[in-house]
Amino acid sequence: MSEFARVLGEIIEQGRQERTFSVKELAERAGITPSYLSNLKQANRNPPAQKTLYKLTEGLRQLHVSEDAIQQVVEAYNRHHISYQDESKLLESLIDEYKEEGTLFERVRQGVQTKGLVTKRFADDRDISGCDCQTSGAVEGDRRAFFSRAIRLLEAVHDCDALGGRIYITCFHQDGMDETLSRDRKTLRDLLRSLLWVGSPFQAFHLWGGDITRSITVITDFLEQYIGTSRCFLYEIPQGEHLPEYLAVEGMGFVEAKPLSEGRYWIRYEIADRDAPAQTDELQALIRYLEYLLGPLEQRKPLVETHAPARKFSITPVTQKLVETEACSSKSELLLIKSSLSARLRSEDTLRETLEAHSVPQEDIEDYTAHHLERLAAYEQRLQSGKERAIHEKAFLTKEFHEILTHLVPQHAEQQTILALEARLFREQLLQILQTLLRHPNIQLALADQEFLIRFSLSGDTAFFSFDPPGTLGEPPLKRDDLLVRAWTAHPDVVYQLRLEFDTIWKSIDAQWRSDTEQGRQEVIRFFMTEPIKALLNADISETALWEFIGDLIDSAGTLDAESFTRELCLHEQAADQLFILSGTFPLISMPIEVGPWDTRSSVRTRQLVFHARIREIERVEIILSQQRTEAYWTSGTYGTHSFSREWILRHKQAFESLLLDFPEKITTTVLPGKEDFPIELEIINRKYVVFQKAETAGEKGGIIVHDGELADMLLAYIERNILSVCQSRLAGGTRVLDWLNTNAAD
Missing domain, CATH: 3.30.870.10 (Endonuclease Chain A)
Structure with a gap:
């Protein structure tokens, strides 16, 4: 039994004997399950990550356990982690924590729900109070001193009009159990997020030390915090765990913290005048050093990248990455979670016609359709020699049948509105799904009752996340797809964990609604045939358009x-x-x-x-x-x-x-x-x-x-x-x- 489990078990046993608290009561105060807590004290689970430890110690304080006893738990925990040589066990400990706090997928979804898309208006309308503190110097202090100056630097950036450029930030170490530091870090992150709106002139480069045992925590935390931003990158710096803490803003200033002793830092900072920002020699030298750590531009491979399109139907770097990844992994299995149907299933001709109706410049149409054809070619290759499992939302699809498909008009009608063209695109996707289910058993589909809010695909060794920005829910599918905010990561630990979570979600769906069983396949096919017809009947669509659609269904299914x-x-x-x-x-x-x-x-x-x-x-x-x-x-x-x-x-x-x-x-x-x-x-x-x-x-x-x-x-x-x-x-x-x-x- 580990020292941590022994100390924790003794405290819980004492509480039970003195009838001051039980395992169940402590678990409730700590926000974890009683079974997980029992496994911790019996050494059936590895000691938790620091976030769970913080919640556990707070729960002990609420139950009036002495500070000496709590300190014994913390010290035993620290000694355990210092002596840890088996990284796989520590990774297992982190995964245990996710099972208590929510899966990786759920945490990214939570980030989407709580933060959404960063907009220019939000960045401009922030109410930043002025500060007359000293703008440069060097002091000795704790981490709070570092955070306060970093926050001041970003506030100065917000107050500066006509500014843009690169922002460099080292991934901060865990703040332990200091609640104030956690609040300060959240403030700093929120300030940074609000600078990274769609089309923002800023880019943010996060430099991380690359400790394998922290990979899932750091990357999930990054996705949770920064999905919804644009041009935000996370890079792994070899042996970067010895880096000082940095925040540097091109043309505005920097804050640096070098460790002196336990909890103490030598902090240097320089914040330019808000009315006259400038690139000082020291700031230039620091940026050159950080660029050197990132490596040559053409060789950089971010662990995570976020992007949102700056103009209508433009190709972002994440979109390009998605196309390349699908093309390279067409013979492997693709995993997909998406509310609606995949954009890959649209025909080129109708897509072009719809883009023209949206008044998209011809150059952008050519780029957009070229990328679409690459995805379509990869999909056709996967039909022949690869695999795919896709999960869609039943309720969302039913809603689209009623809101989008009902705009169908006869195919030879002279007037084709944008909504009618969108309905044609959606019909093509629907018919392609039916053909695929009937002719390609290697392509599986499931219909879920739950709402996902985010879109997720895992192709090869890369995972992609995207979500619909606020205000686009009523938009037709093509326009919604254009406005998607995307992020990706190729870290092997994260990809592995996401595969496990996808399998869990897949198996949780009733077999009746999964095409990997014969009964489920028939039920899924029936859904895609009958529910669209019901929507058309309910909308009293024209008789000609109705018979045309049913004729298409007969040809396809x-x-x-x-x-x-x-x-x-x-x-x-x-x-x-x-x-x-x-x-x-x-x-x-x-x-x-x-x-x-x-x-x-x-x-x-x-x-x-x-x-x-x-x-x-x-x-x-x-x-x-x-x-x-x-x-x-x-x-x-x-x-x-x-x-x-x-x-x-x-x-x-x-x-x-x-x-x-x-x-x-x-x-x-x-x-x-x-x-x-x-x-x-x-x-x-x-x-x-x-x-x-x-x-x-x-x-x-x-x-x-x-x-x-x-x-x-x-x-x-x-x-x-x-x-x-x-x-x-x-x-x-x-x-x-x-x-x-x-x-x-x-x-």
Whole structure:
């Protein structure tokens, strides 16, 4: 048992015997779980990182444990860490801490929630009070003295107009358990953040000593603090743990702290006049030294980099890094968490058209589409020889179906608004997802109930984070993607930890909504087919646009094998009590088995036999026909892809008349005058199963069959509102339809 565990265990045991506190009470005061605390005192876990130790000692103080006892815990902890030789165990200790405070992914998400995007207006509107303190000198002091002067320097930068340049800052060591120092560091970070707005003239370079045991803590802390900024970098400096503490601002001043003894520093500082900033010789020399530590510009490889686009649809360094990484790792597994669908799935032509509608300069369009094509090429390569797992938000996608997809207009419409173009882009992404799920089992997708707020992708050895800035939630997808604030890191420990966390999130999603199981795959596919249609129906989108979209779905996700499709449809019709059929002309099932080119053993013939045998038991059949299309069938003999003889046409017509005469109470037929055609044949069985087929290939190709009662009801309501109600002269009822058949049919 370690000394730390022994000392902590003795204090807890004393509290239990004296009945002053229990493990549960101490855990509550310290903000950790009782099981984690029990494992610490039993040496089942390595001693925690300093942040958790600070919370633990504060909890002991709240329970009135003596300062001597608390100091024993701290000293045992310090001796343990000084003697630590096994870095992997210390890394394990840090990961233990994350399990108590939230995962790495959750902490970055928390940073997005609490800090958001840094804007120019925020930086300009800060209320910075003046300070008449001395602006240069050298003193001996503690860390508070260093922080106070560093804060003063950044306040002076805020007060200086028309300023910009490079800011250098060493990654400060942990502040131990001094609450005041933690507040000072937060103030300093907030001041620095507010200088790094989108398009800011400043760049911030963080220099870190590179202690492997601190990598996850430092990088996660950096992402949490600085995501939302622009042009902010974290660099690892070899053997940099011996560096003094620095804050240097080009043209404005510097603060330096060199350690003298435990807790004491020799602090030099120089802060230029706010009205006349200048680059002194000493500041220039210091910046040259820090640049030397960073190394040649072309060889620098930041551990983390943040960026936001400075102008519409521009390519940032992080965007470029994303493209390069995806291209280089197309044969490995890509992990993705994103509220909406991936931008990689958009077509080049529609993307160009949409960018032009946004009045993007041609040069930027070429750059943007070139990067898009690189990502698309990498995606196509991954489809063939790589892997991918993507997690999307169900609620967010459903919202986009209602807010974006409902702006679809017919594809050949003369007027295409920006929203209509955005809807086309979104439709293309949706169709590509369906094709991928059906044809590429190496690409997996899950639909989560939780809200992620940030976007995350892990490709190769690099992790990318991004989020939607405030005010963009109602924007169309392309514009939102353009405004993304991004950051990336390639540190192996962080990437490894993120892979573990992704796996945890993936496994936490119900298997019903993950395509790595057959049931889940079917459910995910059903979601992407039915929910968009429901959104279009709810919005009363034009009939033409609706049928076009359903036709696209059939092409992308329909069962192309006519035999298997018809067999499944026949099984559902065998159990039918109610049938609703929307067709351009007489339905295929109403045809006598001796009419048409199909083989007597085909599934089409089986389906016709089943219908004629079951019609006596079916409670109700409702049929809607197009008068114009039906009369064209009588005249031309064209039925789908076939040309029927006059004899076949007459026999089909007579069979349909017989059905109406034999079952007048059961079969209701409505004929719509002036209706050219229904490009999609719709059948609804028992108000549960919805069947879509393309009219031109019915009987020759497959279609879509989904089990969704809500969709069935919404389709029936849409047809009543938008098709039947607007046709005042429709022919309804057996007598009127029979009269029309006898009067207008060609002999």
